[in-house]
Amino acid sequence: MSNVIETLGVAVKKSAKILATAPTKQINDVLNTTSRLLLEAEGELISANDADIVAARKAGRDDAFIDRLRLSRNRIQAISDSVKVVAELPDQVGEIISETERPNGLLIQKVRVPIGVIGMIYESRPNVTIDAACLCLKSHNAVILRGGSEAFETNKMLHSLIVKALKEHKLPQETVTFVDSTDRALVKDILNAVGVIDVLIPRGGKSLTDRVMNEAKMPVFAHLDGICHVYVDASAKADIARAVVVNSKMRRPGICGAAETLLLDAALPAPQKKDLLNQLIKAGCTIRGDETLLNLDSRIEPANDEDWTTEYLAPTISAKIVDGVEEAIAHINTYGSHHTDSILAEDPDAVARFLEGVDSGIVMHNASTQFADGGEFGMGAEIGISTGKLHARGPVALEQLTTYKYYVLGTGQIRD
Numbered sequence: 001m002s003n004v005i006e007t008l009g010v011a012v013k014k015s016a017k018i019l020a021t022a023p024t025k026q027i028n029d030v031l032n033t034t035s036r037l038l039l040e041a042e043g044e045l046i047s048a049n050d051a052d053i054v055a056a057r058k059a060g061r062d063d064a065f066i067d068r069l070r071l072s073r074n075r076i077q078a079i080s081d082s083v084k085v086v087a088e089l090p091d092q093v094g095e096i097i098s099e100t101e102r103p104n105g106l107l108i109q110k111v112r113v114p115i116g117v118i119g120m121i122y123e124s125r126p127n128v129t130i131d132a133a134c135l136c137l138k139s140h141n142a143v144i145l146r147g148g149s150e151a152f153e154t155n156k157m158l159h160s161l162i163v164k165a166l167k168e169h170k171l172p173q174e175t176v177t178f179v180d181s182t183d184r185a186l187v188k189d190i191l192n193a194v195g196v197i198d199v200l201i202p203r204g205g206k207s208l209t210d211r212v213m214n215e216a217k218m219p220v221f222a223h224l225d226g227i228c229h230v231y232v233d234a235s236a237k238a239d240i241a242r243a244v245v246v247n248s249k250m251r252r253p254g255i256c257g258a259a260e261t262l263l264l265d266a267a268l269p270a271p272q273k274k275d276l277l278n279q280l281i282k283a284g285c286t287i288r289g290d291e292t293l294l295n296l297d298s299r300i301e302p303a304n305d306e307d308w309t310t311e312y313l314a315p316t317i318s319a320k321i322v323d324g325v326e327e328a329i330a331h332i333n334t335y336g337s338h339h340t341d342s343i344l345a346e347d348p349d350a351v352a353r354f355l356e357g358v359d360s361g362i363v364m365h366n367a368s369t370q371f372a373d374g375g376e377f378g379m380g381a382e383i384g385i386s387t388g389k390l391h392a393r394g395p396v397a398l399e400q401l402t403t404y405k406y407y408v409l410g411t412g413q414i415r416d
Helices: 004-018 023-042 043-057 063-069 073-088 128-139 149-168 185-191 208-215 237-248 270-282 307-308 324-335 348-357
Strands: 095-101 109-115 117-122 142-146 177-179 199-203 228-232 259-265 285-291 316-324 340-344 364-366 385-386 394-396 402-409
Touching: 004 109, 004 117, 004 142, 004 185, 023 043, 023 073, 023 128, 023 149, 043 073, 043 149, 043 348, 063 109, 073 128, 109 364, 117 128, 117 185, 117 316, 128 149, 128 177, 128 185, 142 185, 142 324, 149 177, 185 208, 199 208, 199 385, 208 259, 228 237, 228 324, 237 259, 237 270, 237 340, 270 285, 307 316, 307 324, 316 324, 324 340, 324 348, 348 364
Parallel strands: 117 142, 117 199, 142 177, 228 259, 228 340, 259 316, 285 316, 340 364
Antiparallel strands: 095 109, 109 402, 385 394
16 A cells, blocks of 8 residues: 555544544535535636546547536536535434344344445546535545546546535545545555555446456445446337437436437337337437347448447447347346346336346336436435445445444343
8 A cells, every 4th residue: 555545544534433423414514515615616617627628638538528527507506406415315324223122121223324434436527526525424434535537627626625615614624535646556555445445436437347346455336337228118108218218318328327228129019119219310329220120220230249238328329129028138137237227118017027127226117217316316416326236236325325333232131
């Protein structure tokens, strides 16, 4: 472990102990002040973000990447609003999850507590800086943030606002620590920071996530690819299918909840298939389809095996004809990333089979995959979508950033 991380770690661990017992009001005051400061610093934030965007364009980054990186007035307002929502959520730390009284009179309580120190390694999205900081604060966890070099100026500016709010309300500024360096060697040091970081959360491309999962010496909440599917069953209503398919792909193609594969039931009437494909193309989407779909529309490009496992993060979607819900489930469980998948159908048996059979953190019915977001789930915000199965699955928000311990309360009992 480098001297940089080791030095940061001492201060962060100390601040985590202070934050663990900090009053809810004090934490909420920090959050509400951060929300206000974001709006007051709008011009400075956009200027810092513009510098990052210029550098990204010079580096040859594509439009989807630039979209994830960009901060606009509306996005700053949305981030500010999400911080307020987090502040208004109930404080879960100290909650008695369950309580049991044993025959010998012992009272056993399962109580929610903070994890301690969270590590975040993330790329491009500057909103993650605020989301991670605020969710960790609200769950009484300290956090070490290591954002990508492509958003360095924006992230530094965002972090300075959080530090200002922490100081104003007399909480240690190390509670939210930003690794103020683009030195890639520090990533390895973070991955080895056992004894400093209790849980590590990666958020970014496949190469980043794979590296963190393979090299981290501490537990990891995995956020893998968002290879999300929409399956249109023969029983689907045409108007619902049309709206949801286009929204799932084209609302924001560069986010992890964007649909990357469209599965169409073979029994779906041909005019409805053609209409769905045409609506996507009209919206500016490139479709890579199987042989059957190539015969339905000459504008469709041929798909290859790699397309079924590709997270495009762009206005491109793979598409395939499947023989009903069972084949759709089999395809999703084979090629998906266990992130988010949606069925469009009115047949209750098909819906039940899909919801039960698809092995993903989020499974939807008649809804856009773009709702795969902690804010849309009423969680205020999220640090990411966990595609693993242990501790956290789906949106990682307040509850997922806590653990528990047992209080065993007696009156002098001894064991025979």
